[in-house]
Amino acid sequence: MxxxxxxxxxxxxxxxxxxxxxxxxxxxxxxxxxxxxxxxxxxxxxxxxxxxxxxxxxxxxxxxxxxxxxxxxxSQILPELEYVHFAYRQDAGLEPWDGRWRLVGFSVSEDRRAARDEFRDHLLYFGAAPVHGGLYVSPHALGEVFVTEAERLGIVETLAMMESDRLSLGGVTDPRELAGILWPLASVARGYEDFLGRLERRLGRANVDVEGSGPDAVAGDVFATTLEFARAIEPDPLLPPELLPERWSGVRARRRLADARGMLAGLGLGDRFPTLFDWLAAIDGGSVDGGAAVTAGASGRRG
The missing domain is CATH 1.10.10.10 (Winged helix-like DNA-binding domain superfamily/Winged helix DNA-binding domain)
Structure with a gap:
């Protein structure tokens, strides 16, 4: 089970x-x-x-x-596949950071609170981090995505946007240090590590289950593992590798998921992969069109 x-x-x-x-x-x-x-x-x-x-x-x-x-x-259950494609492309070094920070500021009156809260949630959903009240930052070129949402909510006139190759918070200017301050990377890493631990345990018993309990038991484990991966990647802001700790657990988790697919296929289970697993584990960053823009990869998160 x-x-x-x-x-x-x-x-x-x-x-x-x-x-x-x-x-x-x-x-x-x-x-x-x-x-x-x-x-x-x-x-x-x-x-x-x-x-x-x-x-x-x-x-x-x-x-x-x-x-x-x-x-x-x-689409009701799949994590946004464009988002996962973008993660694999970053892992493969195909989406290098240009070294620029994108700042988004807005000020919406209390009588338009619903629009303000929705726009804030939109920024967070796309991985932007709060700096101060009404001011957010992202390393990704998502200006078009944010402007489109602000227009939809009728608050585009309150929007202020700028780019800079230098950001300082409390005297900290090192990009990796800034990322550790702005984003909850330790929490995201724990989610990936938990996923990796469960995946290894399940892979370790896959051979036994195929011979004993049968392919349905393995398929059940595969489904549960894939759902855990979807949950692990959901809070990941997908920062560029230049901003992440060495041996980032998100990279290891995605690589191991793809490896697991090959191993399970070798056990004769290739035609039994649930769609959720088949979609995610088969994604290869190198197979995505080289011209894919960051905004295309990130906009898929909205579903």
Missing amino acids: AEDISIPTRTLILGCVRRDGYLDAAELYGVAEACGMTEMQVRLCLRRLVSEGALEQVGGRGRRAAFVARGDSA
């Missing part, structure tokens, strides 16, 4: 949809059981997804049923 992680039934079902949109009920129930879910639990959620139009049943009944995904249902 997948250890110590709560997986929503809806997330598991949509995460087991294959890349071509096909969902095999027999495989789904096997993974669900490995994750500690009951057949009734899965069956009721399948009915809800069909009634909502996210899935369409195209054959069979019960465990012999087949479904196809409709619309963009997978």
Whole structure:
């Protein structure tokens, strides 16, 4: 059984949809059981997804049923793939930092508090860090993204933006030191380290499970591990390597996830990868178009 992680039934079902949109009920129930879910639990959620139009049943009944995904249902559970692509590109040295800091300032009156709070959340969501009240900083060229959001909220007239190749906070000017002050990197690193520890334990028993408990047990572990990776990367501001500590755990986590995919494929499980895992572990920064802009990579976070 997948250890110590709560997986929503809806997330598991949509995460087991294959890349071509096909969902095999027999495989789904096997993974669900490995994750500690009951057949009734899965069956009721399948009915809800069909009634909502996210899935369409195209054959069979019960465990012999087949479904196809409709619309963009997978986007409900996948972390923003453009964001993950950008992470892998940074790991591969394909998105070097230009050494410039981008500052975003705004001042919105109390009677427009909802717009102010939403814009602040938008800045944080894209990895900008608060410097002082109403002033945020990012190493990424996200000006267009922020202006577009400010226009949508009707507060663009309050926006002030500037770039500088030097930033000083309390007398600190070293870029790596500044990053450690501005972003909660220690907390992000702990999330990645926890993910890596769980991944190693699961990989260590994968061979045993394939021979003993069967591929469903491994598939359940794979799904849980991938969900943990999605949770680990979510708070990561994806700072340029020039601002990160040596042997950054985020780089190691992404590299190990890709390695795990190759190992599990070697055990004959390649056709059993849940979509969530197949998408994330197969991403290779070098395979992304070389002209991808930072704004394109980051804008995917919004989904």
